[in-house]
Amino acid sequence: MLREMIEFIAKALVDQPDQVRVTEVEGEQTSVLELKVAKEDLGKVIGKQGRTARAMRTLLGAASTKARKRSVLEILE
Amino acid sequence: MNNEKSRDARQNADSRGKAVQFIGKSVEDALNQAAEQFGVPVAQLDFEVVKDTTFSILGFVRKGEAVVRIWPASEQGELAEAEVEEVEAEPQPAQVQRPAVSASILDEDEGDDSEETKGNPPELEDVATEVLSTLLDKMDLIAAVEVVDQGGSLDPQTNEITPMVLNAVGDDLGVLIGRRGETLRDLQFITRLIISRQLGVWPNVIVDVEGYKEKRAASLQALAKRMADEVRETRRAAVLEPMPAYERRIVHLTLRNDPDVYTESTGEDEHRKVQILPR
Numbered sequence: 001m002l003r004e005m006i007e008f009i010a011k012a013l014v015d016q017p018d019q020v021r022v023t024e025v026e027g028e029q030t031s032v033l034e035l036k037v038a039k040e041d042l043g044k045v046i047g048k049q050g051r052t053a054r055a056m057r058t059l060l061g062a063a064s065t066k067a068r069k070r071s072v073l074e075i076l077e
Numbered sequence: 078m079n080n081e082k083s084r085d086a087r088q089n090a091d092s093r094g095k096a097v098q099f100i101g102k103s104v105e106d107a108l109n110q111a112a113e114q115f116g117v118p119v120a121q122l123d124f125e126v127v128k129d130t131t132f133s134i135l136g137f138v139r140k141g142e143a144v145v146r147i148w149p150a151s152e153q154g155e156l157a158e159a160e161v162e163e164v165e166a167e168p169q170p171a172q173v174q175r176p177a178v179s180a181s182i183l184d185e186d187e188g189d190d191s192e193e194t195k196g197n198p199p200e201l202e203d204v205a206t207e208v209l210s211t212l213l214d215k216m217d218l219i220a221a222v223e224v225v226d227q228g229g230s231l232d233p234q235t236n237e238i239t240p241m242v243l244n245a246v247g248d249d250l251g252v253l254i255g256r257r258g259e260t261l262r263d264l265q266f267i268t269r270l271i272i273s274r275q276l277g278v279w280p281n282v283i284v285d286v287e288g289y290k291e292k293r294a295a296s297l298q299a300l301a302k303r304m305a306d307e308v309r310e311t312r313r314a315a316v317l318e319p320m321p322a323y324e325r326r327i328v329h330l331t332l333r334n335d336p337d338v339y340t341e342s343t344g345e346d347e348h349r350k351v352q353i354l355p356r
Contacts, residue, residue, distance in 0.1 A: 005215035012208075012271040052270065055263035062252040062260045063216040 002063055002071050006033050009056055014041035030070045033060070037075075045075060196229055197241055197281050201272070205282050208271045209243055212264070213253075220247030225291075228281060234330055240281040243268075244288060253286045258293070261286055262321060294327050301331040304353050309337045314354040319344065325351050 003024045011017035019038035024031055037045055046053045057073050064071040206222050213220045228241035245253065254261045265284035272280045285291060297320075304315045317328065328351045329340050341352050 001215065001217050005212070008211060008215050009267060009271065012274060047270075051266070055266045055270075058255070058260050058263040059212075059216065059267060062255060062264075063218075065252050066217060066249065 002031075002060060002067065003033055005063060006035055006056060006060065006073060009059075010035055010037060010045050013044045013052065014038065015044070016041055030072060033071055033073050035073060035075050042075070042077065196238060198276055198278065200276065201241060201280055201282065202227070204275055205241065205243055205268070205272055205280065208275070209245065209268050209284060212268060212271075213245060213247075218247060218250065218253070220245045220250060225285070238281065240283045242283045242285060244285040244291075246287060250286050254289050258289065258321060258324075261289060293324065297324055297327045298331045301328045301353070305332055305335055305338045308353045308355055312355045314352055316343075317351045317353070319348050319350045322349075325349065328353075 003022050007020060007022045010020045010022065014020060014037050016038040019036075019041065021034075021036040023034045023036075025034060035045065044052070045056070047055075053073070053075060060071050060073050202224055206224065210220075210222045213222070223244050223246060224241065225244045226239065226242040228239045230239050231237075232239045252260065253264055261284070264286075268284050269280055269282060272282065283290065300317070304317065308315050320328075325342050329342075332338060332340050332353065337356055338353050339356055341354065342349055343352055344350055
C-alpha cells in the first residue's frame with residue numbers, strides 16, 4: 001500500500017501519469033520502492049534541490065513507521 | 078500594543094482628516110462594512126486597527142469584537158467632514174461567514190493584479206480536502222480532514238490574506254508531525270504541490286494535524302513573551318532553540334511592537350534561531 005502512496009503522489013505531479021511505474025522490491029527488513037517516470041517528468045518528482053523527492057521520502061518514512069517495515073524510495077533515471 | 082496603535086491613530090487624525098470608527102465581529106467584518114459604506118474596495122481603505130478581537134497567527138476563529146478607524150479618502154468629502162462617529166455593527170448572529178476580503182475585491186476589481194487578487198479559488202476547499210484525505214488514506218492512516226478556517230480575511234497583524242486551514246484528526250497521527258514538525262512540513266508541501274497541479278495556482282493553505290500548529294503557535298507566543306520579560310529585566314540577549322521558518326515568524330510577529338526588545342534570526346538552515354535583544 002505504500003507503493004500506492006508513492007504512485008498517487010507521482011501521478012498527481014507529472015505530465016504523463018500513464019508512464020508512472022512503482023515496483024516494490026521486498027527484502028527481509030527493508031523494501032525498496034522503485035519509481036520510474038517519463039524522462040521529461042523526472043524533474044517534477046525530484047523538485048527544486050530535491051525538495052519533492054525528500055518530502056516523498058519523509059512521508060514514506062512516516063507511513064512505514066506504522067507498517068513496522070522500513071521502506072526506501074529510489075527514483076530510477 | 079493596541080493602546081499604542083490608537084494613540085498613533087489619534088495623532089495622525091489631524092493630518093489625515095477626521096476618522097470614522099467601525100465596529101465588527103472581526104477586523105475583516107469591520108473593514109467590509111467600511112468598504113460598503115464608502116463604496117470603495119477594502120484594499121483602498123486607509124485604516125488603523127484600534128482593537129483586534131484576539132491575537133491570531135494562523136487565522137483561527139476570533140472572539141469578541143474588533144474596532145477599526147477609517148480615514149475616508151479626500152474624494153469622499155462629505156464623509157471626511159463627519160465627526161469621529163461610531164457605526165455599530167448590527168447584530169448578525171447568522172453571519173459567521175462574511176464575504177471574504179479577497180473575494181469582495183475580486184468582484185469589484187477583476188483583472189487587477191494587486192496582491193489581494195491572489196485569493197484562493199473557490200474550488201480550493203473541495204480539492205484540498207480531497208487531496209489530503211486521499212494522501213492520508215494511501216498512507217494507511219485512519220483520519221478525517223476538517224476545514225478549521227476558510228481563510229480569505231485580512232490579518233491585521235501581518236496585513237496578509239489569511240490562509241485556509243485544514244486539520245487532520247484521527248488515530249495515531251503523531252507520525253505525521255515528526256521531529257520539530259518536519260514530517261508535517263513535508264506533508265503540507267506535497268499537499269500544496271498536488272493542489273497547485275490541479276488548480277494551476279499555488280494555494281494559500283495550511284495543513285495541520287491534531288491542532289499541532291495551533292497549539293505550537295500559542296506556546297511560542299507565550300515563550301516569546303516570557304523571554305522578552307527576561308531580556309527586559311536582565312538587559313541581556315536571549316537565544317531560542319533552532320526553529321523552522323514559520324515558527325521563527327511567530328516569535329518575530331509576537332514581539333514586533335515590543336518597545337523594549339527586538340528580534341533577529343541568526344545561524345544557517347536547520348540551526349537558524351531567534352535572538353531576542355534589548356533595544
